[in-house]
Amino acid sequence: MTQEVDPITLQVIGGALHSIAEQMGNVLYRMSYSSIIRESQDLGAGLFDRDYNTLCESDSTPMHIGSLPGYLRGIEKTVPLDAWKPGDCVIHNHPYYGASHSPDIGIVMPVFFEGELVGFSANTAHHVDIGAATPGLVIDIPDVYAEGMLLNGLKLFNEGVRNEPLWKYIRDNTRVPSLVMGDLEAQIAAAELGVQRFQQLMATYGKETVLQATRQLMDYTEDMLRREIEKIPDGDYVAEGFLDDDGRNRGVHLPLKVTVKVRGDAVEVDLTGSSAQVPTAFNVPFDGSTKVACYFAFRALLLDTYTHEEYIPQNEGSFRPVKVTAPLGSIFNPIMPAAAEARFSQIQRVVDLIIKALAPVIPEKSTAGNAAVLSFAAYSGVRPSGDYWVFLEVNEAAMGGRPGSDGPDTVEELMRNTRNNPLEDLGMHLPLICDRYEVRDDAPPGAGKFRGGAGVVKSQRYLTPGFMTHESDRNEDAPWGIFGGKDGHCSKVELRNDTTGKLEYQPAKFSGLRTEVGDVVTYYSPTGGGFGDPLERDPQKVLDDVLDGFITVDHARADYGVVLAEVDDGYGFALDREATRALRAQQRGA
Structure with missing residues (x-):
């Protein structure tokens, strides 16, 4: 039996692990080419043990980090533990083998120390185009094969030797090869750094000491979360809502139901009662996205760093007390080959419904209804040279009112932690002009003792003909008020042509919309719900x-x-x- 690591050494190793993950994330976004990674930082990086437990994670988008153990377990079906060799590098993005969704490509490298496989260095990043049916994003498609390249545990490098045919395949099947190939190189560099730093850590403190420290750190985080869950009264707590539609069948709402079952120091999130899977890409990969959303919700509610004086390591321990159930064949657990690329608005709503369900018993940790959606826009076109340009943009929204303070305005809330793109960068590289980018002023935030956050409004104008796909929701279901607060307001999307003056309202999600010169697409994000009686403000x-x-x-x-x-x-x-x-x-x- 390995001797327990003393508290001081444990703290030092824990800090070193977090520092390694942060360095990996920094290398990835600083070396990348596409704006979705370079500016928005839509990425995650970390180290993992032989059992695929998360040992540390970068302070990046929560979606990416929580999904990486799923990537590793999916890869194991193709590359078992005994098949890894020093110098290997595996690429993976299959949504039915653990990936969060197909554009989030994972890069994994094994970590060997003194000839023994001790763990993995891995990262994921959202790629701007993987050759799907429409540029950048997809919604109204028939199956997973229309999502583009499916890379299921393939070796980019085999014992340090580059797999040239695979590199050529990827290069030849994306609309923007210079961006995608450059971003892959950045991911590899980040993973290599993780391998080197993990080996150096073991050389400094000893392999057994480091691995024992990781076990203790995971147990510590698990104990902290169980301690917080145990404070919640046992019971079943239910919240319901709906999604606008599936992107094809307009006017058909998709029900959402979340039952949070608290039993002692453990919790189960049961999504039974939510919509059956749909015939478009508006489904959610179970291992890579549905589970991760539920893990995030409880860590955010109960282990927020700024509400605890204790050090909280970010690792697998925060996943262990949370069980997730979703019926096979439902929107949160679809059956292959259903498409599952456009999955973010749904998991945002799961997190929001968990908060709503628990608000009566933990009001001091709850919020009113958040925007809880994602406006993900893919702008694209073909240059005179015949080359594609593709730009992915994530628009901000708003949070609901909170105990003691108003909901933050125009922020990336809940599961998303991406950043906005500098307008100057956009104008220099793409045939788009941002005509308007400001706080939404046509609809007030939800009234309350602490009001909801104000949304954002952004207008992009096409300078050339092009295409657009928009992945979003909540044009029809406003964020709720709570404890006497009033509801916020729904989102909306306008398409207006500068030349003709023609104005059309678009649904929240649409695919492959053809745009003309002078077309201006304007997105208005939801405003947050109010918290508490407005007459007490x-x-x-x-x-x-x-x-x-x-x-x-x-x-x-x-x-x-x-x-x-x-x-x-x-x-x-x-x-x-x-x-x-x-x-x-x-x-x-x-």
């Missing part, structure tokens, strides 16, 4: 929201019972406190 904050343009004078009166008087002081309005007291008393009585 500080009137000064209501005035501030009016002066900042988040709400109007009429909203202040109707939603908050706040009366504002026009004044000539440079601001335009001031509080009428006596009238506000009288109006609030009247509204409470009503």
Whole structure:
């Protein structure tokens, strides 16, 4: 039996592991070529043991890190443990073998120390185009084969020797080979760094000490999460909602149902009652995405770094107390060969529904309804040279009101942690112009003692003919208010032509839309729901929201019972406190 590692050495090794993961992530995004990785940082990196347990993770998009153990278990079906050799490098993206979805390509390298396989260095990153039916993103497609290249545990390098036919295959089957091949090289460099740093750590402290430390760190994180779960009263907690449609069958809502079953220090998320799988790509890979969303929800709710004084290692321990159930053949556990690429809005809603279900028993950790969606836009076209250009953009949204503070405005919330693209970078490289990028002003945030966050509005104008695919939802189901707060507002998508003035409203998700010169696509994200009774909101904050343009004078009166008087002081309005007291008393009585 290996002797336990002392607390000081344990802390040092834990810090070193996290530092390695951070370095891996930094190398990946700094060396990459496409803006979705280089600017948005849609990636994840970490180290894993021989049993595919997460030992450390970069502070990147939660989706990527939680899915990597699934990638490794999927790869094992093609490359078992005894088939790995030093210098191997495997590429993998198959959604029915553990991948989060097909554009998230995983790169895995084995870590050998003193001739023994001790673990893996791995990362994933979202690639801008993998040769699917429509450029960049897909929604309305018949099956998984229309998603593009499916790379199921294939060796890019075999004992250090480059697999040239595979490299050529990938290069020849993407619309933007310079971006994809450059991004793959960046992923390999990040994985190589992880291998080197893990070996150096073992050389410094000894293999057995490092591996024992990783076991203790995982147990520690597991114990911390179980301790927090145990504080929640046992019971079954249910929340429901719906998705707009599947991207093909308009007007047909897809039901969502989440049952959170708390038993002692463990929890199960049961998605029974949610929609059956759909005939488009609007399904969710179970191992690589559905499970990961549920793991994230409990770590975010119960192990938030800024609410704990203790050090919280980011590792496999946070997954162990959480069981996830979804019926085979449902939207959250589809059956091959159903397509499953457009899966992010659904898992955002799962996280939001978990929060809603638990809000009555952990109100101090809950929020009102978040935007809980993803606006993922693929802009593309063909240059005069015949080459494609493809640009992927993630738009911000808003969070719901929270205990003690308003919901943050125009942020990447819940599962997504990507960053926006600098408009200057966009204008220099692509035939698009951003006409508008600001806080949404056509619909107020959900009213509450702590209001919801304000959404974002962004307009992109085509300078040449092109195509567009938009993966999103929530044009029809507004984020909810909670504990007396009011609902937020739905999203919307407009298509207007600068030349003709023609205006059309688009559904939240659409595929391969042909665009003309002067077409302007405008996305309005949802606004967050309100937390608590709006009549308890500080009137000064209501005035501030009016002066900042988040709400109007009429909203202040109707939603908050706040009366504002026009004044000539440079601001335009001031509080009428006596009238506000009288109006609030009247509204409470009503």
